[in-house]
Amino acid sequence: MQSHEWCYISWSTFFTDYSTNSSAPIVLDTYSPGTERWREASGAPKDIRKPGFSGHVFVEHLRDNFGDFYFDQRLTIKEPVYERKRIVAQALWEPKSFILDVVKGIRKHYVESTNRVLISMHIRRGDKLDWEMKKVETSSYAEKLLELSKTKYPNRDIVLFVFSDDDNAMQELRRLLADHANIEIFGLLDAFAQLPDGAASWSPLDQRKGYQQDDFRVSSEEHQFRQTAELITDVTLAATAEEFICTYTSNIARLVTLLRTKPLDTVHSLDWETWTNE
Numbered sequence: 001m002q003s004h005e006w007c008y009i010s011w012s013t014f015f016t017d018y019s020t021n022s023s024a025p026i027v028l029d030t031y032s033p034g035t036e037r038w039r040e041a042s043g044a045p046k047d048i049r050k051p052g053f054s055g056h057v058f059v060e061h062l063r064d065n066f067g068d069f070y071f072d073q074r075l076t077i078k079e080p081v082y083e084r085k086r087i088v089a090q091a092l093w094e095p096k097s098f099i100l101d102v103v104k105g106i107r108k109h110y111v112e113s114t115n116r117v118l119i120s121m122h123i124r125r126g127d128k129l130d131w132e133m134k135k136v137e138t139s140s141y142a143e144k145l146l147e148l149s150k151t152k153y154p155n156r157d158i159v160l161f162v163f164s165d166d167d168n169a170m171q172e173l174r175r176l177l178a179d180h181a182n183i184e185i186f187g188l189l190d191a192f193a194q195l196p197d198g199a200a201s202w203s204p205l206d207q208r209k210g211y212q213q214d215d216f217r218v219s220s221e222e223h224q225f226r227q228t229a230e231l232i233t234d235v236t237l238a239a240t241a242e243e244f245i246c247t248y249t250s251n252i253a254r255l256v257t258l259l260r261t262k263p264l265d266t267v268h269s270l271d272w273e274t275w276t277n278e
Helices: 036-042 066-092 097-112 138-151 167-176 188-194 213-218 221-239 251-259
Strands: 117-123 158-164 183-186 243-246 267-269
Touching (some): 097 221, 117 138, 117 251, 138 243, 158 167, 158 221, 167 183, 188 221, 221 251, 243 251
Parallel strands (some): 117 243, 243 267
């Protein structure tokens, strides 16, 4: 962890702060991982120009040979890297009660009191489409959900939790699945409307426009708090679902995957076929 701040919000506002109240505190280092201090502390070789593997991968990303090395080694390193990241992510991800109580309340209303199958879905749009990924049509998400309904849960009602940085994606998904009576779709705003009075000390924003760093930095403290609380709640709830439909090009999707306690074959990426260390 490189900073006490996470998206300009104090980590300890939302999570257990292991930098203080811990028998084995995590050192918060303000240095970049590329600095000499980081390499000395982590035991990385001083010269990282030659690719190699000894538990971690040290490569110079812009070198001509990076692509060949990466694809040759990906299957070799995927599982151990995933497992190490999973352990660390789950150890650190301990939201405070005002987040966990909301997640428990949502699950109680939609799942535990109805015996339905919870499936989560993350639809990444926004700035990601500008540079980093090709658009995956909403119809592809709907098709994957219907496939799971038919093959894994043929006689079960499904409740689908959707989170996205584009409200239009949710609306389109509702239209595509309107004829399937066994599937109920909900987002965080829908869920909050179902919570008992006084069950939550905060409320989500009225519209999802995605995270824009420049806008977030100059927004009010209340806006920053609510947007961050939304994200943490989305991720925490999505990780509890029986199945997770996503695109691995999204770092949020990869985080949810690391936080899940169910097998990797319950995660269904619609772009990259497998989890990678990117």
